[in-house]
Amino acid sequence: MPGTPPMRFAYLGPEGTFTEAALRTIPAAEHGVRNPARSVPEALEAVRSGEADAALVPLENSVGGAVPVTLDELITGTPLMITREVLLPVEFVLAARTLTPLAEIHSIAAHPQASAQCRHWLRASAPDAVVVDVLSNAAAAISAASGEHDAALCAPIGVSQHGLTVLAEKVADRAEAVTRFALLTRPGAPAAPTGDDVTSLAVSIRHDQVGALLAVLTELAVRGINLSRIESRPTGEQLGTYVFFLDCTGHVAEPRLGEALQGLRRICAEVRFLGSYPKHRLQPEPPVSAPAGLSNTDFADSAAWLTRLRAGTLT
Secondary structure, three states: OOOOOOOEEEEEOOOOOHHHHHHOOOHHHHOOEEEEEOOHHHHHHHHHOOOOOEEEEEEEEOOOEEOHHHHHHHOOOOOOEEEEEEEEEOOOEEEEOOOOOHHHOOEEEEOHHHHHHOHHHHHHHOOOOEEEEOOOHHHHHHHHHHOOOOEEEEOHHHHHHOOOEEEEOOOOOOOOOEEEEEEEEOOOOOOOOOOOEEEEEEEEOOOOOOOHHHHHHHHHHOOOOOEEEEEEEEOOOOOOOEEEEEEEEOOOOOHHHHHHHHHHHHHOOEEEEEEEEEOOOOOOOOOOOOOOOOOHHHHHHHHHHHHHHHHOOOO
8 A cells, every 4th residue: 555645844945044954844844845936925824825834934933923924924814723823943044155254254145033043253353354144044055055155144954055164153142032823734633731831812802801811811810821832913804903823822722721722712703713732841841830720620629619500419
């Protein structure tokens, strides 16, 4: 019998970017088919159209914040679902075709976000070099490899792919910078809870309802659900109307989060479920515990108590 065909992955390209490096940490992607896309919308459209089984796109950076185009894509068009998150430390290198003293570097190709995150290092280590904006970290590596520019700020994966020589490692001003990526598929049943999960939502509140955002947060707080991230994006419909992106600890299959979703459904204009998936931790750490009386066990016990009460079997 023929074997199962490899999974097809789209990702924000081109090759040699941090997104490709993040994608290749996923075993199925390392052994699957990887196709770079020219933009986030193009990568996600490949999944919607069936040309790809999944797409990996950047969601947020610990220095630069959220990626607006990704958030906008998650609330428009056919729904997609996050099935996995990948955290990748962002480590830039300065590379060139050959080993060259920094004093002889006159032009450096860099994506604007890369040069912004390495600004202080560049000023101290290559003050006379002109930084030239390019479209991606991969494009920077290509321009250095072709000799168009003396050097490039790029991802380590671009060095090996384009035969460059590293002149300096870990040149970012903040060594702890991390980018979070989301793996998106067409909607389906979420994987089973792991006990350390994240649930992502996009909620639209009624702009004419006083205290609407407070009501949303209350639905989570009274059930002991930790809100790890909240981000707003304009709907584009009229000034002052927003969609709020929420990352909550927990899984949709768990009783207390299920109750919270029911509550949000009642009070919000729209709730879009974006997925429940395992939390990716770069360092081992215990998950946040629910307050006393608000654990999943507590919710299950109280539900069983009510069932017995209604049935007249409570003793």
